[in-house]
Amino acid sequence: MDVVNEVLQTVLSGISIGCVYGLVALGFVLIYKATEVINFAQGELLMLGAFISYSLIHMLNFSYLAALVVTIIVMGLLGMLLERSVLRLLVGEPVYAIVIVTIGMSFFFRSVVSMIPGWGTDTHGFQTPFTDKIARKGDLVISWEHLSIILITIALILILFSFFRYTRIGTAMRATSQNQLAAVYMGISVTKVFSLTWTIAAALGGIGGILLSPITFVHMNMGFIGLKAFPAAVLGGFGSLPGAIVGGVIIGITESLAGFYLPRGWKDVAAWIILIGVLIIRPQGLFGIQEKKKV
Amino acid sequence: MRFLMKTDYYQDIQLFKYRSTFFWYLSLVMACLILPLLLDEYLLAQLTFICIYAVAAVGLMLLTGYTGQVSMGHAAFFAIGSYTSAILTSKGIPFVLALPTAGIMAGGVGIVIGRPILHLTGLYLAIATMGFAFIVDEILVRWESLTRGNLGFYVDPPSIGPLTFDTEISFYYLSLVILILTLFAARNILRSPTGRAMIAIRDSEVAAEAMGINLAKFKTIAFIISAFFTGIAGSLYAHKLFFINPESYTIILSIELLAMVIIGGLGSLHGAVFGAAFFILLPQVIIMTKDSLPKYIQEQTGLEPALFGLLIVLVMLFEPMGIYGRWLKTKYYFEMFPLYKKDSFKREKKYQKTERR
Numbered sequence: 052m053d054v055v056n057e058v059l060q061t062v063l064s065g066i067s068i069g070c071v072y073g074l075v076a077l078g079f080v081l082i083y084k085a086t087e088v089i090n091f092a093q094g095e096l097l098m099l100g101a102f103i104s105y106s107l108i109h110m111l112n113f114s115y116l117a118a119l120v121v122t123i124i125v126m127g128l129l130g131m132l133l134e135r136s137v138l139r140l141l142v143g144e145p146v147y148a149i150v151i152v153t154i155g156m157s158f159f160f161r162s163v164v165s166m167i168p169g170w171g172t173d174t175h176g177f178q179t180p181f182t183d184k185i186a187r188k189g190d191l192v193i194s195w196e197h198l199s200i201i202l203i204t205i206a207l208i209l210i211l212f213s214f215f216r217y218t219r220i221g222t223a224m225r226a227t228s229q230n231q232l233a234a235v236y237m238g239i240s241v242t243k244v245f246s247l248t249w250t251i252a253a254a255l256g257g258i259g260g261i262l263l264s265p266i267t268f269v270h271m272n273m274g275f276i277g278l279k280a281f282p283a284a285v286l287g288g289f290g291s292l293p294g295a296i297v298g299g300v301i302i303g304i305t306e307s308l309a310g311f312y313l314p315r316g317w318k319d320v321a322a323w324i325i326l327i328g329v330l331i332i333r334p335q336g337l338f339g340i341q342e343k344k345k346v
Numbered sequence: 347m348r349f350l351m352k353t354d355y356y357q358d359i360q361l362f363k364y365r366s367t368f369f370w371y372l373s374l375v376m377a378c379l380i381l382p383l384l385l386d387e388y389l390l391a392q393l394t395f396i397c398i399y400a401v402a403a404v405g406l407m408l409l410t411g412y413t414g415q416v417s418m419g420h421a422a423f424f425a426i427g428s429y430t431s432a433i434l435t436s437k438g439i440p441f442v443l444a445l446p447t448a449g450i451m452a453g454g455v456g457i458v459i460g461r462p463i464l465h466l467t468g469l470y471l472a473i474a475t476m477g478f479a480f481i482v483d484e485i486l487v488r489w490e491s492l493t494r495g496n497l498g499f500y501v502d503p504p505s506i507g508p509l510t511f512d513t514e515i516s517f518y519y520l521s522l523v524i525l526i527l528t529l530f531a532a533r534n535i536l537r538s539p540t541g542r543a544m545i546a547i548r549d550s551e552v553a554a555e556a557m558g559i560n561l562a563k564f565k566t567i568a569f570i571i572s573a574f575f576t577g578i579a580g581s582l583y584a585h586k587l588f589f590i591n592p593e594s595y596t597i598i599l600s601i602e603l604l605a606m607v608i609i610g611g612l613g614s615l616h617g618a619v620f621g622a623a624f625f626i627l628l629p630q631v632i633i634m635t636k637d638s639l640p641k642y643i644q645e646q647t648g649l650e651p652a653l654f655g656l657l658i659v660l661v662m663l664f665e666p667m668g669i670y671g672r673w674l675k676t677k678y679y680f681e682m683f684p685l686y687k688k689d690s691f692k693r694e695k696k697y698q699k700t701e702r703r
Contacts, residue, residue: 083469089469091601137659137663140663141662141663141666144666145612145666145667147416147608147612148608148662148666148667148668149662150608151605151608151609151658151662152658152659152662152663154601154605154658155655155656155657155658155659155662156655156659157655158651158652158654158655158658159651159652159655159656159659160655161648161651161655162648162649162650162651162652162655163648163652164648165648166648166649166652172648278476278597281473281476282473282477285469285470285473289469289470315488316484316487316488319480319484320480320481320484323476323477323478323480323481324477324481326473326474326477327463327474327477327478330463330466330470330473330474331462331463334465334466334467334470335470336470
């Protein structure tokens with residue numbers, strides 16, 4: 052039974068990392084669905100969230116829960132500010148120009164973090180109530196850090212799902228992502244929807260940052276995890292919200308298994324090999340819908 | 347504004363639209379030839395880098411700007427070019443052979459990877475090429491018997507026959523000649539049936555297919571040509587730096603190459619050169635203006651990348667069509683002089699009409 056146990060253990064830690072990938076991917080997908088822009092700064096939003104919560108907990112002695120709430124609010128406001136001050140000016144411009152703007156923002160955030168006193172270029176540890184605690188179920192051992200990631204992600208998915216399904220503004224956001232012009236005709240304020248999309252995406256990035264920090268610690272290059280979230284989002288079919296989470300979990304499990312059983316070096320490319328394999332067979336991703344060409 | 351009466355089909359695809367254009371390009375080449383006499387070695391090295399990156403940017407421009415296929419994996423072709431050239435010259439094969447082989451090798455890999463992934467569109471293609479770049483990077487690190495992994499690889503200065511390009515000036519001339527040949531080749535490809543097929547694919551795949559253009563074939567050709575030029579640039583880069591290791595060819599390089607063609611202005615060869623110049627010169631300008639800033643800010647290591655990121659954002663906010671777009675507008679302003687309207691190039695701010703789920 053040892054082998055089964057070992058595999059289960061690896062899969063579980065894979066799922067928890069995969070949940071973080073999924074959250075970042077969810078941010079990508081939300082923005083892409085609403086505005087057709089790929090936000091390259093999503094990983095950097097995660098890093099900012101991690102640094103903000105690090106300062107709150109370790110410098111201002113906030114509790115974990117309070118820090119979580121404050122980080123979500125601050126990141127949400129930042130997302131709104133970004134949309135208002137930069138991205139709204141570019142509505143109607145070519146999409147690739149906007150993508151380059153997000154790339155510029157990601158450079159900017161990464162370097163600005165290194166200039167803020169107390170944050171800098173060092174790697175910081177991160178203490179949570181879950182640190183060094185372990186849950187046991189038979190032979191299976193899982194740390195609370197990993198378990199907390201999975202639980203919080205599930206809670207978030209439920210909240211987001213009911214938000215999009217049952218609230219008026221959620222319905223408006225779904226309508227906008229399907230057809231902007233029709234949404235305008237129905238009296239939906241598309242600019243407000245864009246603004247809210249960026250707010251939610253930035254807040255999701257912030258939550259991802261808090262969840263990831265105990266595992267990878269807080270440092271200025273955390274944002275590169277965003278590059279792992281790309282295959283997650285594409286695997287699920289860019290444009291599908293549940294697909295993003297499923298894609299993230301698949302990438303997480305693959306990585307964790309490859310890191311454990313395959314020689315060194317496979318861990319980093321396993322996700323990409325799976326991605327290219329899936330795309331060759333199913334060009335629209337697992338949950339995506341094949342778009343028909345229109346003349 | 348000049349109007350040209352076209353009486354012949356070949357007039358439509360000739361190399362230079364007006365005879366004066368040829369004259370202006372000739373004077374530009376002359377200016378580039380005498381420039382080394384006026385500049386110090388450091389600035390000359392930056393010019394060399396502009397030439398090298400411009401060759402790669404022309405490659406990517408043919409794919410992204412003219413065929414409409416976005417690639418975020420061109421660092422891989424750059425790396426393949428670098429390593430092919432470095433390994434061949436270290437085995438005693440002359441540079442004259444190693445340089446084209448680097449391009450052919452990159453193009454060959456382009457065929458292998460291009461065939462299966464080129465039926466993907468837009469974003470999916472971009473991400474698939476990005477995955478390919480990650481895989482190539484990992485192979486370079488792990489295949490130590492060939493690439494020496496993270497230890498890196500020393501490269502000799504290139505030599506053609508009795509000429510050795512080991513000084514800044516000689517290497518500048520070498521890169522300049524290769525850039526001019528690349529631009530000339532790209533210009534000729536673009537006015538050939540292949541190039542016009544590529545442009546048709548960019549503008550509308552459905553219309554192109556209806557005109558009898560084989561999409562898979564011409565997309566693959568564009569991919570191969572693009573990989574070839576990028577491989578050539580990679581070879582030059584290796585010989586310029588004398589030392590290469592896999593860390594020079596990460597995803598950052600792919601993103602920078604893509605940003606170069608977009609900031610330069612998609613769909614123009616000028617744009618490729620402008621973009622390369624922007625990316626090389628901007629950090630220099632930042633370093634030069636750094637002295638006038640307060641001391642605390644000056645000492646920050648993150649200052650240059652932060653300003654760099656900020657300037658990219660500002661340039662795109664100011665000019666979403668890229669540097670070449672600004673150039674066109676300026677030219678149009680003078681051609682139309684009293685009649686130029688502010689909204690001549692204005693795009694209608696519109697809501698996207700695409701039906702999605």
